[in-house]
Amino acid sequence: DQQVKQNSPSLSVQEGRISILNCDYTNSMFDYFLWYKKYPAEGPTFLISISSIKDKNEDGRFTVFLNKSAKHLSLHIVPSQPGDSAVYFCAASGSQGNLIFGKGTKLSVKP
Amino acid sequence: SAVISQKPSRDICQRGTSLTIQCQVDSQVTMMFWYRQQPGQSLTLIATANQGSEATYESGFVIDKFPISRPNLTFSTLTVSNMSPEDSSIYLCSVLPRMGQGNFYYNEQFFGPGTRLTVL
Numbered sequence: 364d365q366q367v368k369q370n371s372p373s374l375s376v377q378e379g380r381i382s383i384l385n386c387d388y389t390n391s392m393f394d395y396f397l398w399y400k401k402y403p404a405e406g407p408t409f410l411i412s413i414s415s416i417k418d419k420n421e422d423g424r425f426t427v428f429l430n431k432s433a434k435h436l437s438l439h440i441v442p443s444q445p446g447d448s449a450v451y452f453c454a455a456s457g458s459q460g461n462l463i464f465g466k467g468t469k470l471s472v473k474p
Numbered sequence: 475s476a477v478i479s480q481k482p483s484r485d486i487c488q489r490g491t492s493l494t495i496q497c498q499v500d501s502q503v504t505m506m507f508w509y510r511q512q513p514g515q516s517l518t519l520i521a522t523a524n525q526g527s528e529a530t531y532e533s534g535f536v537i538d539k540f541p542i543s544r545p546n547l548t549f550s551t552l553t554v555s556n557m558s559p560e561d562s563s564i565y566l567c568s569v570l571p572r573m574g575q576g577n578f579y580y581n582e583q584f585f586g587p588g589t590r591l592t593v594l
Contacts, residue, residue, distance in 0.1 A: 367516070397582065406478070406566050406585030407517070452517065461507070461532075462568075462583060464516040 366390050367455050369465035376472050382440040384468050386453030389434065393463075395456035398427060398438050400449045401467070407452055411438070443472045476501055476569050478586035486592045487557055494553045495589045497567035502547035505570040507583065508540070512563045523550040523567075557593045564588045 368387045376382045386396075394415045399407035413420040413427045413436065420427050426439045440447055453465040477500040487493050497506065506523040520540055521529040529542035544550040554561050568583040 365516075399585075404587070406568075406587045409582050409584070412582065461519050461522070462517075464518075466514070466516040 365465075366393075367453055367463050367465040369453055369468050371468050372466070373469040373471070376443045376470065378445055378472055378474050379442045382438075382443045382447065382470055382472065384438040384440075384451050384453075384470065386436050386438075386465055387434055388436075388455050390455070391431075391434065393455040393457065396427070396429060396436050397454045397456065397462065398425075399452040399454060399464075401452060402449050410451070440470075443470075445472050445474050448472050476503060476571055476584045478567065478569060478584060480567060480586040480589050482589060483587065484590040484592075486594065488594055489558055491557055492553055492555045493557065493591060494551050495565055495567075495591075497550045497552070497586055499548045499569050501571070503569040503571050504547075506544060506550045507568045507570075508542060508550070508552045509566045509568060509585075510563045511566065511588075517566065520552070520565075523552075554591065557591075559593045562591055562593045564590050 366389050397412040398410040400410045401407040411422050411425045411427050413429050418429050429436045448471050450467045450469045452467045454462040479498045481496045508520040509517045510520055511517045519532050520535045521531040521542055523529050523542050523544040525544045539555055541553045566585050566588045568585045570583055
């Protein structure tokens, strides 16, 4: 049973437009959520995070929104750039520091 | 951020053999983890590598199949034993830096580049 779900395996967006990546979770005890970006042949790299006590966190072009009542978070990238093309993983953190990942969404930003 | 290297970067192995993957960090870290990413799947935590004691395994993973060592605060190994084609995956180590180092938050793990294992 997947506790973190990314229901869109892929997303294609035009350069300059907004990319919205979605993530749903089932465990209301998760207290921290993170987004990781992964390029081929590399390990995931941390992108942005949000605590469960907040509903929004912004870092430059990247904003994460958290809707706790819906157990849903999203990552917005504005404006999207070709270098943003990668696989994006949503992850939730338990109390022991372990991360539970979704399956990832492959983002393609077309010039 | 911590710089993490893994050896080997990839390998092709025969069924029934074992492979040991090394993870080296450029600084002392509090916690080290081993993950597996099977084709088309999410990253799944195998175990937490504890320095000086036995690793803590997640449900579905056992020490006989995935023995782990962590002799110090910068190094760990994961062995995939008696391999079968189902073990073909990317294996990644990750680290949590020491609490209080820079601006690292507790839960922001840093990942190595991964080891791509193919079992024939």
